[in-house]
Amino acid sequence: MLLRPDSLRGGGPPVPRNELPPLRFRSSDKATRSFCPHCGTQLTFQADDYPDQVDITTCSLDRPEAVPPRDQTYTSSKVQWIELADGLPQYAQARS
Numbered sequence: 001m002l003l004r005p006d007s008l009r010g011g012g013p014p015v016p017r018n019e020l021p022p023l024r025f026r027s028s029d030k031a032t033r034s035f036c037p038h039c040g041t042q043l044t045f046q047a048d049d050y051p052d053q054v055d056i057t058t059c060s061l062d063r064p065e066a067v068p069p070r071d072q073t074y075t076s077s078k079v080q081w082i083e084l085a086d087g088l089p090q091y092a093q094a095r096s
């Protein structure tokens with residue numbers, strides 16, 4: 001399991017692994033999110049339209065540097081003051 005967000009932030013003791021299953025929350029009529037039952041960190045996002053895919057939040061990984069992004073998706077809904085300057089391919093919605 002990939003849960004150690006507290007240790008990534010540098011504060012508090014490491015979170016015990018696999019002690020409790022992630023909490024699942026139906027966040028809209030189109031998707032379900034899961035959260036760490038210890039600290040509330042979001043772990044996953046699963047859209048009903050893509051049942052064979054699960055998005056895993058970068059902040060929940062032990063070594064996020066091991067899986068750098070390859071592109072930026074859903075840029076049409078990003079916060080407007082964020083300027084994406086990483087040079088990666090951008091998609092207004094899902095990858096085409």
Ligand SMILES: [Zn+2]
Pocket residue numbers: 003005006015036037038039040041
């Ligand atoms: Zn946690």
